[in-house]
Amino acid sequence: MESFLNEQVTSLQISGIRKFFNLVSEYDDVISLTIGVPDFPTPEHVKEAAIQAIHNNITTYTHNAGRLDVRRAACAYVQKKYNLAYQDDEVIVTVGASEAIDISLRTILQPGDEVILPGPVYPGYEPLITLSGGKPVHADVRQNGFKLTAEVIQTYLSDKTKCIILPYPSNPTGVSLSEEELQDIANLLKGKNIWVLADEIYSELTYDRKHVSIAEFIKEQTLVINGLSKSHAMTGWRIGLLFGPKDTTQHILKVHQYGVSCATSISQMAALEALTEGIDDALPMRDEYKKRRDYCHNELLSMGLNVVQPDGAFYFLVPIPNGEPSFQFATNLLQQQKVAVVPGDAFSDLGEGYFRMSYACSMEQLEKGLNGIRKYLSK
Incomplete structure (x- = not known):
């Protein structure tokens, strides 16, 4: 019966990150610098809020867009943190940021529409673009400090361009865009029938300057994706936040409604606590990540590796100096030194020649991993 399945689905490939992660699981005593999962526990007060929600029988469906108190808390959160003004009918609580990206693309794309995104880039966007009938267009940012700037975007624009994806701070590079760079992009796109999908899931993990959202400049053309997975170490709670103009979110909500009905009520109560009492929970985690970033940066430079210093998230995208294909490099490193990194080709063809290492792990693991590298x- 496989031949009768949707060809767009059968042609999809398993994420290169997961593919290599599965390979790593076959080895014992591996120092893993692969998956981007915070190595901190969810804050205790957030967990306690969820426990109380269970005891209080908050276990039924919520409003499709999410509980009103959660949506209002989310709006207050981004207002205080990023100077973004949204109303409670302009936000949807989603099942993780991944669902927010999916339902956004399924709402705004028509067959043949082009979506410009940086390359190298997180592998989760391209399949969703394809399944929505769109065409991913990877903009080469390797010689531009991994930044998808207005100048780069200009060279890839066409009459079929419907959306620009700005995933900053970036997975896999850790770089972000400055306020001036975002303003330039806004000036380029303002008034055009082009959406910006701003994936800002790492917005609380920026080190050298405060995060700025392009929605400050072209709110009417921007869909902002955020959530609690990275900021509050809540990857398994699956809470994402989607902000956008009401005349668009009302249609995105229909796709969300038919797909999942609503985010889980227990997780929403945890989110309410995180967005209010835990509004600054990310700060001590961010400070620790910054120490690790600085350590890793110095170590990589001492190896003669010409790395771009991340200013957010918790990744380095490192050039492979010996000319090995990235998958072969990662495999050899795993087999010979018991150190696991992600081959760069997992992040589109433009990631070939690099490997990604995550520093969302203990300093002890980082020391051992970098020594192995x-x-x-x-040799």
Whole structure:
């Protein structure tokens, strides 16, 4: 019966990140610098809020868009943090940021529409674009500090362009865009029938300057994706936040409604606590990530690796100096040094020649992992 399945689905490939992660699971005693999951526990007061929600029998369906108190808290959160003014009917509580991206693309794209996104880039966007009938257009940002700036976007624009994806701070590079760079993009796109999908899930994990959202400049053309997975170490709670103009979110809500009905009530109560009492929970985690970033940066530079310093998230995208294909490099490193990184080709063809390492792990693991990389390269 496989031949009768949707060809767009059967042609999809498993994420290169997960593919290599599965390979790593076959080995013992591996230092894993692969998956981007915070190594901190969910804050205790957030967990307690969920426990109380269970005891209080808050276990039924909520409003499709999410509980009103959660949506209002989300609006207050982004107002205070990023100077973004949204009303409670302009936000949808989603099942993780991934669902928010999916329902946004399924709402705004028509067959043949082009979506410009940076390359190298997180592999979760391209399949969703394709399944929505769109065409992904990877803009090469390797010689531009991994930044999808207005100048780069201009060279890829066409009469079929419907959306620009700005995933900053970035997975896999850790770089972000400055206020001036975002203003330039806004000036380029303002008034055009082009959406910006701003994936800002790492917005609380920026080190050297405060996060700025392009929605400050072209709110009417922007869909902002955020959530609690990275900021509050809540990856398994699956709470995302989608902000956008009411005349668009009312249609996105229909796709969300028919797909999942609503985000889980228990997770929403945890989210309410995180967005209010835990509004600054990310700060101590961010400070620890910054220490790890600085350590990793110095170590990688000492190996002679020409790395771009991340200013957010918790990743380095590192050039492979010996000319090995990225999957072969990662496999050899795993087999010879018991250190796992993600091959760059997982992040589109433009990621070939790099590997991604995550520093969302203990300093002890980082020291061992970087020593293993150093030993491998010295050979």
